[in-house]
Amino acid sequence: MRLLLCCCILFLSLTTQAQTPIGQWRTFYNLQAGVDVALGGNNYFYATKNEVVRWRLDENTFDVYNKITGLHDANIAQIAYQYDLQTLLIAYSNGNIDLVKDEAVINIPDFYLKQLPATKTIYQVVCYQQAAYICTSIGVVVVNLQKEEVADTYVIGHNGQFATVYDMGVVDGWIFLATEEGILKAPANSAVLNNYKSWETTSPTRITQFIKGNNWLGYSNGSQVFAYKNGWQPIFQSPQPIQPIQNAWIKIGNTQYAELSTTGTTIQQFNSPEFPHPVAINLIGTQLCIADTSKGLLIQYQGNWTEALPVGMRISQPQLLLHNGKSLFVAGLNGDPICSFSNNDWTTHPIPNTQITSLAYNLQSQTLLASSLGNGLISILPNKSITQHPIPSFDTDASANNMNAVTIDAQHNTWFTFQNNPNPVVLQSTNGNFTRMAPPFFIPNNTVGNILIDGLQQKWMQLPGENGLLLLNNSNTTNWKQVTKINGNLPNNDVRSLSLDHDGNVWVGTASGLGYFPCTNTLFTNDCNAVWPVVMDNNTPSYLLKNETIHCIAVDGANRKWIGTNNGTWLVNPQGTKVITHFNTSNSPLPSNIILQIAIDPTNGEIFFATTAGLLAYRGTATGNEIAETPTNVLVFPNPVKPTYQGPIGIRGVPRNALVKITDITGQLVVQLRANGTQAVWNGKDAKGNRPQTGVYLVFAQGDDGREKSVAKIVFIN
Template identity: 35%
Template sequence: MPLRLLFLYCLALVMPALVRSQVQAPPIGNWRDHLPYHQTVQVAGTAEKIWCATPWSIFSIDIADNNIDRYSKVNGLSEAGISAMGLQETGDKLVIGYNNSRVDVLADKVVHTIDEIKNSPVTGDKTIHHIFLAGQQAYLSTGIGIVVINLEKYEVKDTYVIGSTGSKIGVHALTSDGAFFYAATAEGLKKAPVNGNNLADFRSWQNLSGTNGLTTGPVTAVTVFQNNLVVLKNDSLFTSLNGQWNFLYANEWTIRNITISDNKLLVSEQLNTTGRVIALSPQGAVNEIIQHPVFTKEVRQAIYTAGHYWIADSLSGLSQYAAGRFESFIPNSPYSIATGLLQVFNNTLWAGAGAVTPNWEPVQNKDGLYAFTLDNWTNLNKTTLALMDSFPDIVSIAADPAEEGVWAGSFGGGLLHIKPDRSVQTYKQNSPLQPAYFAPGSYRVSGLAFDGESNLWIANYGANQSIAVRKKDGSWRSFFIPYSIPENAVGQIVVDDVNQKWIVAPNGNGLFCFNHGQTIDNPGDDLWKWYRAGKGNGNLPDNQVLSIARDKNGFIWVGTRRGIGIIQCPQEVFTTTGCEAVLPVVQQDNFAGYLFSGEQVQCIAVDGADRKWIGTQNGAWLISADGAKTITRFTASNSPLLSDDVRQIAIDGNSGEVFFATDKGICSFRGTATEGNTSNTNVLAFPNPVPPGYTGTIAIRGVANNAIVKIAELDGRLVFQTRALGGQAIWNGKDYKGRTISTGVYLVLVSDDNKQEKTVTKIVFIKK
C-alpha cells in the first residue's frame, strides 16, 4: 500500500479515538513540572524578550507575541532553587545562580551547567546573591566573595576573596563604571581597578566606607546611574559626586531593590503590606510612582524597556505597566508549593498548600488549596475567596464519591466543604467540631476519609473527642479515643475493606484501628486497637508513623520513621488471633534487611497495578506489589524530580500520571499503570498512528484489569505479548526477538479472566 494511502487509512482508523482521548498528561516515561509562577523575585530583559525568575524556575515572554516559555529542572535547568539571575545586555546569555551554588548559563535554549562553586572544597557561605555581567564575564556576588565565570568556556575563571586581611566576607552586589569595580559588602563599599593585576588579592580592593561622607558599615546594593555611583545603606540611597558622598533619597519605606534600566533609576519599596516602584531623578526627585493594590503588593524588582515597566512581585507575579494600565503575565500554575495532602478524584488533582511543624504545630500557611484539571490550575485562597484567610494550613483532603464534592481540613481553621457547583460551606465555631483543648479557637482538622457508606470521618486534632464523623444524612457524632496520648494527637485516616478506620497518632504515638460495630450511633460495641513498635504491641517498625495506605489486597501499609510495616489481615484485628504488622525482609545487593529500614517513609501511594510509590527524604521509589523488588528509584540527581524530599504522592488512575509534592514544588511523571476495569472499556492505543522514527513507549489503555494483551499481524501471527499493569499495557514497538516492526496495521488482542480473546483496537505503524 502506498505510504500516502496508508497514512489516510491510519487517520480513518484512529480519528474517533483521537477525539475521545484528549490526553493532557505527558507521554509515558516523561515528566512535567507544576511549579508556582505567582511569586516572582527578579526580572530582566531587552526590547525583544523579558526574563522572570521565581524561587523555583524561570519563564520568558516574547514581547512581539506575548508567547511564554517555561524553564525548570524538568525541561533542562539543573536545579529548582533559584537565588539570582543575570542577563547580558544583548540578551544572548542568561546566567542563573542556585541556592546550592550551582550555576546554569542558558544560551540559545541550551543549558550549560557549572558545578565548580558547588563542588569546591572552599568552606563558608557560597550563596549567590547577585550576578553582574560585563561582556563574556559573569561576576557572582556570594557569601565568601566574588566568583568570576568565563561565559565562553563556561568555567570559573577566578575568585576574589576581598575581606580585610584576606578573610571571606559576604558580597551583596557588584557593578562597574568601566574603570573600576564597586562591591557592596558586609564591610562597606569596596573599589578595585577593572584592569588590576591581581584582584584576587584583597589589598587590591579599597574600602570607600568611612571616607568622604560615606559612613562605615554594610552596603547592600550598588549601581551606576548617569556616571555616578548610587549605594543602598540602611534603607537610604547615597550618591557620589566629584568624590563626595551625598544623601540622595529615603523615607519611611523599606527599599527592596535598586535597578538601572533604560537610563531610569527604579527603586522597589515596601511599607507594611503595600509595595510600589518609584523612578528617581539624578538629584533624588521622584519622577514617577507606580503603585496598585493588586499588582504591587510586594515588589521585588522592576525594569523599564520598550516603553513599558515590568514588575516582579512576590505575591502578584509579573506584570507590565504603561500609561496607567497593568497587565498580568502569570503562567497557569498553582499559587505556591503544596506540602499538604494530594488527592486525585474524577481526573482532578487537589493539593493542600498547608503544613505543620515536625512537632505538629501550625505554620500559618494561608496559600489555600489548588485544583488541577484539564491541564489548568485553579487556586482557592484569600485572593480568590475571602473566607480562605481564616483557613490556614490546609493539610487534609477527601473527595466525596457520592456527591462529587471535596472536603478540606485546616489545621486551625476547621473544615471546608467545596460543593460540585464550587459553592463553599465551612465548619468551625457553632459546629460539631471542637477546638484543641490547649488552644481555644484553633479548630484542627488533620485527617479526612470517606467510608464505604459515604460517611466522612474526621481527625479533630487536640479535641476532647478527637474523632468525629459526619454521616451521609448530615448528622454528626464524636468519639473519645480510649487511650491517653499527648494533645489527643490524631492525623491521617484510611478506611479499610471492612469499614474499619486506621488513624495515625502523630508525635511518636503509633496507629489506631477503630471499628464502630454494627451502628455508628451505638458506642457500646465500639472496638479500638493501638498499634505500636514491638511484638505483642502491633509490631510496627517504629512508633513514629508518618503515612498509611490501603492496597488492592486490602492490606494496610504503614510508613514510619524507620521503614514500612504491612498489616495483612485487617479483618482479623479484633478476633482472638489478632493481626500484627509484618516487617518484610528484602534482598538488597548482598544484604537482606527490613523494607525501607532506616528511611523516613513520608508517603505511600498505590497505582493501578498495586505497585507502591514511596516518598522519602532520599527520593521516590516504585516497588513491586509485594514490596520484594525495587522497580525504579527517582532522585534529584538521576531524574527531573525537583527535590529528594518527597512529602506527598498522588496518582491519576485514569492516565497513570504520578504527582510528587516536594519541598521545592510539584512535578509529575507519566507512569505505566492505570486503574483497571472488569472488562475492556474505551480501549485507546497511543500514539496511533505511530509516526516515523518514534522510539518511545506505546500504551494500550482501557483494557480489563491485568489482562493478557497480544499484538498480532492481520493474518494472526503473534508479534508481542504482555500483561497489563492494571488497565494499561505498554509496548516498545518491537517483536519478541527485539526487532522493530514494519509499516502496517496490527491487531491488539485482549484475553480476559474467562480466557476469551477479542480484538479491541488496531495500531498503525509508519516507518520512514
C-alpha cells in the first residue's frame, strides 16, 4: 500500500502547534527515548519508539513521520537508509515494514502477517546494494527496495531451523551474520544464501552487534576487539568493558568513547559521563552528534553537549493524567519526572525517585498534589518549587509514605488514602489538623486505593483486589458502607476506575464492564444499585463493554463518556446506551490499544490519551466550561473558511447544549445544530449537503431560557 506522506515541518518546536482542528490528532512522544539513527546525504534520521524525526541538515529544519503523517504502525525497532534509492526503511517490533521514498509511504506487511511458530523480533537492519537485510529472531528477511517487496528469507540455523540473527556486516566480498549459533559467513554473490548449507561458522562467539569501520568488520567479546583479516584477529583491548555503539564507535567503561581504525588505533575519542545508553555517534559537519535511549539526540557545541531537538514531553509511558482547566499534568513510571503542558509548552518537574500513584489540584492554593509510594505527598507550587510533605500524625509510621491517593473536597480539605495502614483514610482540614479514619469492618490488608468525592461530598474509594468499593459519608455523622456485586450490583468486584458525570452520577469501571449509580442522594438510606448500560449490538441488546477491562472513564462537556480499555477507547452518549466512536490502533494514530488514563481540556475539548506506548491527543467536538460572556466572544474556527478547507467548523462559547442556527445575511436558514456542551460543530454544508456560497453567515444560539441571540458571523470564501 502506498500513501502520500504528510510531513509536519517544525521550525521551533516539535510539539508547539497551532490550534488543532476538530477531529484531528497530535502526538506528545518522548523525544529523549532514542531507538536508532540513519544518515542519508543531507538528512539525519532519528527514531524513537513511535516516530522518526528527519533533520534536514542543509536547512536546519525538522520533519516528523508517525501514524498521523502516514506511517502504518508504531513501536519502531530499527531504521536504515539506502542512499542511491533515497529510501528510508522503518521496521516495527511486530514485523511490519514501511518504506519512505519520494514523500510516499509504502507498506510491506508480509513478515508481519506471516503465521510463524516463533516470535518475531527485529534486531537490526542493514542496507547492502539495493536490498535491506532485516535481522530477526527467525533469520534474515530480505527486502528488495527497488521492487518494494520481500525478496527472500534466510533460515540458517542448524539443519535449516530458525535461528536468531542479531546483526549483519559485509566486507571483502563476504556477508557475515552474528547469530545465536556464532558468527557465520557466506559469499556475498551467492545465489543460494537461503540455504543454510551456504553458511560456514567463523567463530563460535555469540555477539549481538558488529563493529563496522571503513572497509573493515569487527566485534568485541567485552574486553577485546577483533577484526576480520582472513580470520578474526585481535586489534584492541581494554581493562574496562567494551560496548559497540554503531559503525566503528565503541564505549569503554562508563565515560570513554572512541572510533577505531582497522588496526585498532583511535581515530577520535572523547570523554563524557552523560550517556548511559548510546545507540549512535555521528559526525555532523565538524560536530559530533550522539543519540541515547534516555538522553535523546545531542550535539557537541563549543565543548558542551546540547539538545539538538526541541524540548518536549519527557515521559515514554504515561500512567496518570490530570487537567485543571488550564494545564495538563502527566506522571509516569518510577524515576520519571512530572510534566506539565500549558500554552503549547512543556515544563519538566524533577521529583524524588518514586512511583506517583495519583494527582490532584488545589484550586485555592494553585498547587499540584501528587501521592506516592515511598515518599508520601509531593507538591508543586505555582513558582514550580517542589516540596515533600510528611504527615505529622504518622511521624513514627513508615507506612505513612505509602500513599495510594490524594484528592480535594469542595471545602478545600485534603483527603489521603494509604496501604497497609490501620487508619487507611486521612483527612487534613484547611486548618492543618489531621483526622485518621478506618471503617468499623474488615478491609483486606488495611489498604484503600483511589478516591472520588461526589457532589454530595460522599467519598467513593476503591478497595484493591476483588473487594469492591468503600463508601464514606461524614457530613453529619460518620457512615461507612461497602459496595460489591452482591451488595450494590457492581459488574465485577475488581474496581479499576471512578468518575463523576455532570448529572451527579458516579460511574464505576471494573475488570469486566462498567456501571453507574444514579441514586447518590439515597446511598446510605436506601438500596442503591449500579445500573449497567445497555446498547444494541446487531439488533441485540447487550451490556456496554461487558467483557472489557475499564481502566478509565472521562466525561466531556456534553456529559458523554470517553472510556479507556485494553482494546482502545470508546465514546458513548451520556447514558451509555449508544456507541458514538471507537478508536483503536487499526483506525487511528493510537500507538497502543491499552488506554490507561484520559483527561479532557474543558476549554477546547481536546482529549488526551495516556497509552502504554505514549501520549497523544484528539480534538473532540464538545467543550465544557467556556461560555462566552458576550456574543462577540464566541469563537468560530476556522474563520474565514477558505476554499481549500473542507473540515468541521467549531463554534465555541455558546450556552450549554444550545440550539444553534446558521442563516445567510437575509435570515434564510442554512442549517440547525445542537451544541455538545458549549461547542457546536458544523460540517460546512447546508441541510441539502451543499457548501454555502461566498458570503457572510450569521450564527444564532438559543439557551435554556428560550431566547435566541445572534452570537457570531462566519465568512465563507469559495
